[in-house]
Amino acid sequence: MTQQAKQITAGAWADRYRDKWKWDKVTWGSHSVDCYPGGCPWRVYSRDGKVVREEQAARLPTIQQGVPDMNPMGCQKGASWCHLHSSPDRVTRPLKRAGKRGEGKWQEVSWDEAFTDIADAMLDAIQDQGPESIINLMTPEPGAAPARAFTFALNSPTTDGNAEFQDFSPGYYITWGIFNPVSSMDDWFLAELTLIWHCNPVYTNIHWYHYVAESRYNGGEVVTIAPDFSPSAIHADYHMPVKIGSDAALALSMCKVIIDAGIYNKRFVQEQTDLPLLVRKDNLRFLRGSDVAEGDRDDQFFWMDDRSQVLTPAPRGTLALADVEPALEGTYTVTLKDGSTVEVIPAFERLKERLKDYDPETAAKICETHPDMIRKLARKVATRKTKIFSGWNSGKYYHGDLYERSMALLLGLTGNWGKQGTGTRSWAISALDGSSFALNKGRMGQDAAREWLNNLTKARRFLNQDDPTLTLEMLTYRASQLAVERGIGPGGLLPRMIPPAFLWYYQYGYKERWNNPDNNDPSMKRTFDEYLNEALERGWWDSGLAKAYQDVTPRVLFESGGNMLRRQRGGQRLLLEKLWPELKMIVSVDFRINTTGLHSDYILPAAQHYEKIGMGMPSVHHLNFVLIDKAVDPPDLAMNDYDIGIGLVRKIEERAAERGMTEFTDRNGTVHTLKNLVNDRTLNGALLDEETRMAEEIKDNAAYGILPPDSTLEVARQKGTIRWTGWGLVGHGLGQSSTIKPDETHNPFRWHTEDKLPYATLTRRAQFYIDHEWFLEAGEELPVHKEPPGHGGPKRQFKMTSGHNRWSIHSMNLTNNIIMNTHRGEPFMFINNKDAKAKKIENGEWVRVVSDVGSMLITAKISPAVRPGQVIVYNGFEPYMHKEWYSQADVEVGHVKWLGLAGGYGHLQYRPFHWQPIPADRAVHVDVEKVK
């Protein structure tokens, strides 16, 4: 036997296997895609000039003693990414449409021909309708953004990602003035109670769900709140199956239990929230400085000092209470500047009034749950370090802002943010200033970077002359808002952005749908159009070009790294019917042919990961710079995004000169030159080479204090990852409001809870009471439960929910044959077993899902884990995977909640990425029909 055993490892067969696991090159890799946190450090193995596989690097160190390390961060998509390099949907030569749009007939053309056609179409559009008629769709793949370099040259607008891909959290923004506070992933280990709520991390956070599982072994508990027995419920201690869209009632009821039992964190409420601020009983507005004294500020608020019974201005520059004991209860009389008196009460009193509607028995009926569950869970939250693991689901509900405000309230009452093991999360990204300011600094070298930083800081000093209490965070926001008002990008790498809702309304054909009462909150006092018109008349959205699209017709549509015909809520039908015929040029820059590409005039072949130098999305979840090195050259004629971007800009410059166009004027009246465009985008040619560019960015990041002083491209190539040492000046990082420490998990808001810096909201506190007149009119000045509207058709039997899936990053990996073989390999929809039986639907059968706006064909996947009356279509199936090519988005209405149009109020005004109307796509009313 020994002889035979030796054969085992010595035979030819064994060598064949050994040879499979060999390589001649190892590089660092990651995936710069929107699978936040993303940025997993990988090792990429190549052989004979071809990437053969990747494996997690798994070299991340322990950050905090007693907290598990982050290894081996990655997922199945990352583990088979290189399979996409040679997938049959890969495109490696510029393709020009040779048939009708959507037909799939192509002619291979040269880059020069493609660039010339596209450049001419853009110049035509500028002459015809102005630069605003060139529509660039924001997509979250930073690797794809450089292809849009021309947007800076032409000052053409890019649709704001907040509404375009809609992965943010409006309710958190309303509350905190920031929507993306997240802790680093290792901080989840320290939670004593984790509420998985509006999130499905078992699917979407594959690389760090282990911290939740490990927090249980560390003595914590996990409760999953979801309508279905979600994949993220299976490893929880408790599952709370709530009715779809009842989350605000649940949270508010828990708040009531906590207040009634007197177990709320009074000091935290007094110090960190607006709940002690006084509200006038006559008009329900906050008592303001301008009410009390002539010439006082409109944004000065007050509380009553319980000890002295003196009306005391709430400091705007600090949260520190000093010797004041702000009253949370009672009714007080205040003399106004005209000598009249008015009764005022703390907002907390108003909250208690509101919560009377949410005793556990009443809420349990709304939520279709048991009142004892609400009581039990409320007490747990009040007595433990609690985290709410929420994702991007809540914000996609029509009343998702209310759910999130209610969830934040629950945390606020219990002091559950701003310390380790607490808080919540949504989307989060930072931005590394080295990339953001690569061009702003004007010339190569770190002296230039430091000069730029000095000048930027000096300039910001001028912005707070009328208000010295502005924090650096607030100054950053103000600077970006000023830029938007001037019709330029808000700073750094961000282009000129517009809230796309107005473009959709006027040019994509949504007017009728958005005015249909079925799609709106029945408690609205006026029609959608009345609100829209008022918002426009009051100029709330002027900086976002809202009125421009009343008469600018889009002529060019440019998408890089996205898939609009899958993504756009409201579906393809409207787009193909209303928008497409107006467009003279549609461009898809991608490494593959997606559904939007199929309907484009040109597909420009982009390099893939490992075929160019890049970095993982800067992620607060792990706080590392992650290098994505170039392992191989792009295949055939494919080019990296940056070269595509510059190539197009160069051609625009050339064609403009040939056509005798030297300049043009945008709608803000600003004149833009068409000369010297390439030099402006490349520091006069110095940044053309990708190696030089990355080396410069890393060194700049070190100069800006974001990376350690000795950071270079060489260091990155040795280590793969470099942990951040600071946030830089770009707002997303600053918004975390906590100092990065080398040996501690990161938890946001510690500048507020520990250093007492104010929040960037109107009241400078976590703001639960919004006294904007529209919010008062809506009865939403405080969080409240409202049923989802009947969008899709109020009488239809099912509510369709969704979520990011396990198998893909949107549609990106759904055509990866390896991944397709790990699920059903075709589009599917979960439906409850009893519902399926009643409809005589078999497992795997194609069915038609119908709403008032459209339908799609999809297969049924039957499971008792689905709530009766619910169907779940996880996001991302490529429309061309469906028979007829209509997908989930085609049964969605794509409407926006009217309160998203509110502006002119503190932090509620157009702010790129933060506040604007966003579409709802959850709880769509649908029917499910057998296909004859």
Added chain:
Amino acid sequence: MGTITASKRQLAWVFDLNKCIGCQTCSVACKMLWTQDEGTEHQWWMTVNTQPGQGTPKGWETMGGGYKDGKQTPGKLPTPEEFGGGWDYNYQEVLRGGKGRDVHLEKTAGSKTWGMNWDEDEGAGEFPNSYYFYLPRLCNHCTQPGCVEACPNDALYKDPENGLVLRNEDLCKGAQMCARACPYKKIYFNPARKVSQQCIGCFPRIEQGVAPACVRQCPGRAAWIGFLDDAHGPVAKLVNQWKVALPLHPEFETKPNVYYIPPLSPAPLNADGSWNENGDRIPASYLESLFGQPVHGAVDTLKTEMAKRRSGQPSELMDLLVMYKWEEALGHLRRDPAEIVWS
């Protein structure tokens, strides 16, 4: 027929079913590494399935094989349709065929009715007391491997150094008696090469001191590997000391060397919708059908130690399961593969 020779040491895998999230990273890692050639399209040496469910091959648990009272019992040879998958698609027709919406992306090869993870997230029970969990499976590298005994060509062996069950593919003639004998149905047939194939335990990695891909790439940190006789290693501690890691279907009598920490599950709901804090959502009888009688003790130990930790007391078992230092899961196989330079 082959004969089984005892190995000097035995490598074993442990999977924590309370940490496994069914992400298939192990499956994909394995696929990318070993089964990319013609004839292996449908082969997934590593799979994760939703339990209760039919898994892959469809209904494998009732296909027979293994031993009964020490004697080999006959087993069924799973059909390609039962394994499922092996799909390819009409990419060219859809993307470049000029047919527009008359066509859609659909399967052009492989099973029409099943896939390796077809019943993903379906599970059992009735809402709201539905239940399921994920079960990762690979070759069990059994101590009493029925496949070895069944092979008419002496192609299968137990590696004497580490106990891996390996196939000399140069001797394999594709008789598939092994696949009939294997009660776990983890042996595939390669129609292009006319040989059977299964998990090779990543032996090329192991001989370089690198852990198998399914363990080293598990982002859920749900997998360990190590020698069963390394008393200080987590594998031996979980299997032998704490007895919380159990073999799957011990009644198959092949003495498998892949062990599972059984799944806990959320409190079920009473008829009135309140939580039943003392109930079991996953029926104990179902767990017993998978892991045998010892599962009850294992679950009790897990619950006891979790309760201890919740009351602030230390627990060595909980520390093991937390896996503070990920490398500890790799046993002696901690080498970083990126550091290897092939000559």
